[in-house]
Amino acid sequence: MSVKSKVIEAIRQIAKEQHVTLPELSDDLSLHETGFDSLAFAILVARLEDETGVDPFTISEDAAFPATVGDFVRAYENVPA
Amino acid sequence: MSPREIFALRDHLGAELRGRTLSDAHHVVSLTDILSQTVLGGRLRELSGRAVLLKLSDQLRSGLAMIELDGIARRMLLCPPDLNPAHLNALIADAGIDAVVTDEPGRWADTGIALVVTAQLPPEAAVPAKTERATEWLMLTSGTLGLPKIVGHTLEALTGAIVAEGPARGPAPVWATFYDIRRYGGLQIFLRAVLSGGSMVLSDPHEALADHVARLNARAVSHISGTPSHWRKLLMSGSAAKFAPRYVRLSGEIADQAVLDGLKAAFPNSSVGHAYASTEAGVGFAVNDGLEGFPADYLGNRNGVEMKVVDGSLRIRSTRTAHAYIGRAAAALTDDDGFVDSGDIVELRGDRYYFVGRRGGIINIGGLKVHPEEIEAVINRHPDVRMSRAKSRRSPITGGIVVADVILADGTDPARAKEIRDQILDQCRAQLASHKVPAVIRFVEALDVTPAGKLARTDA
Structure with a gap:
């Protein structure tokens, strides 16, 4: 499974658990518009860390939290192996 | 005298x-x-x-x-x-x-x-x-x-x-x-x-x-x-x-x-x-x-x-x-x-007092105080769960999140793990405030118990 599809699947799973109705997940959708609150994002980052072994937001101290779904996915794609 | x-x-x-x-x-x-x-x-x-x-x-x-x-x-x-x-x-x-x-x-x-x-x-x-x-x-x-x-x-x-x-x-x-x-x-x-x-x-x-x-x-x-x-x-x-x-x-x-x-x-x-x-x-x-x-x-x-x-x-x-x-x-x-x-x-x-945890055992989740024992009590109510431990895990988003390690009852079919996890989460969401619901549930074989017989919480 590609990194992107892993991330999207995790987002959908958490949305289901949190009873959040997601809009269509396009790359330029702002994270704010996903309907996720900070707790939902915290859960997402923790689960992705368990699945992929990385937490791109803790590794780099100056990493700004991404603004869009595309940025978020790229944060995981760009982690050096 | x-x-x-x-x-x-x-x-x-x-x-x-x-x-x-x-x-x-x-x-x-x-x-x-x-x-x-x-x-x-x-x-x-x-x-x-x-x-x-x-x-x-x-x-x-x-x-x-x-x-x-x-x-x-x-x-x-x-x-x-x-x-x-x-x-x-x-x-x-x-x-x-x-x-x-x-x-x-x-x-x-x-x-x-x-x-x-x-x-x-x-x-x-x-x-x-x-x-x-x-x-x-x-x-x-x-x-x-x-x-x-x-x-x-x-x-x-x-x-x-x-x-x-x-x-x-x-x-x-x-x-x-x-x-x-x-x-x-x-x-x-x-x-x-x-x-x-x-x-x-x-x-x-x-x-x-x-x-x-x-x-x-x-x-x-x-x-x-x-x-x-x-x-x-x-x-x-x-x-x-x-x-x-x-x-x-x-x-x-x-x-x-x-x-x-x-x-x-x-x-x-x-x-x-x-x-x-x-x-x-x-x-x-x-x-x-x-x-x-x-x-x-x-x-x-x-x-x-x-x-x-x-x-x-x-x-x-x-x-x-x-x-x-x-x-x-x-x-x-x-x-x-x-x-x-x-x-x-x-x-x-109601007309009963319930123990929710130790004052010194509180974990901090995004600035909110959480007793791990309260979360464990809810998880333990699932019929397939034998024992659990809730703890905090660092999060770059909220500072901390709740995660839980769970031991399933003997003979539980491993194929049901995902189903049980979803049921535990539903149960937690129905009975706990959202910040107390575990973000991640991990199934484990054993949990440490201290020599005094208490669930080890050293990393909480």
Whole structure:
């Protein structure tokens, strides 16, 4: 499974658990518009860390939290192996 | 006016009750004959009026030495097996120790303690001793990483709840506990066995659970106590099926409904009760209605135990509490009114109080305070869950999130893991505020339990 599809699947799973109705997940959708609150994002980052072994937001101290779904996915794609 | 009569342990023992024993995995010692015997090599006289450190590698000799020393020594400090040796010197200084009872005399040769007495088995014949004084019992607190605190008790305070309950009905009980008797919870059971006219079977840290249960059966144990963690381990082990005690007691941790129900199902003919006690606060109360928590009308003065809730935590004043912390920098044990603050946080729901956790065990989730025990109680209600531990995990988004490690009941089909995880999360979402719902649930094979029988929370 590609990194992107892993991330999207995790987002959908958490949305289901949190009873959040997601809009269509396009790359330029702002994270704010996903309907996720900070707790939902915290859960997402923790689960992705368990699945992929990385937490791109803790590794780099100056990493700004991404603004869009595309940025978020790229944060995981760009982690050096 | 004559001085008040002082009772020591020896005054509760006598040759008139036959067949009483204290046993461990290796030895059986007659309690009927013990008053005319010594494990101290006949050197009890030398220990009269001394402050004695009881530092033995097994519970059996410790228990027998306690019986001998009580009423003779000025004070005795009980060392639990997991005591960090690095703390020993500070404890010796704080307790003013001037004698040690040990099974490793060589280790005490150059320590500056003048009197070293070796405890040995089997007991030898000796002239029975007479009670001289009320010995001060010193116990150590558990659960903290730093120097344990020394807590001072009298035998009268330690046995207050036992005397108040009166003798057990029916044949003399055979007691056992998963605890070590050098800890408050285990000592309570040892004292019950001595005062009740019964016998006791000691635990052994090196023994497999199945062998332990076989020994409990062989010695016809009728009354047994442990922490909820001890009991969950027994329920998970599959050994419970061969065991049928009359009385099952839980203490030392929160007894949630799941473990009470699990024990009732495993031991349908036993009475199952949970007791509230701590080294400092003594025995507060026992709950025997099969439900978690305790009735709200337990607050106030009940059988000489006064309880109140201040800032959410249970406070207790009674003659069963410890009387002081002992040592150079000892803090006050009670508030100005004589109440011990237990640090156990309770919550009133309907006409019952429920334990939600320890004040010191709070984890911080995005600035909100969370008791891990409250989350575990909800997870444990799932029928396929045997045991769980909630803890915090660092999060770059909220600072912290809740994660939970879960042990599934024996024989659960691993293919159902995802389904069970979803059900646990649904259950948590229905019963807990959203920040308390675990972000991640991990299924694990085992969870660490401390030597004191409590779920290890060092990384919480």
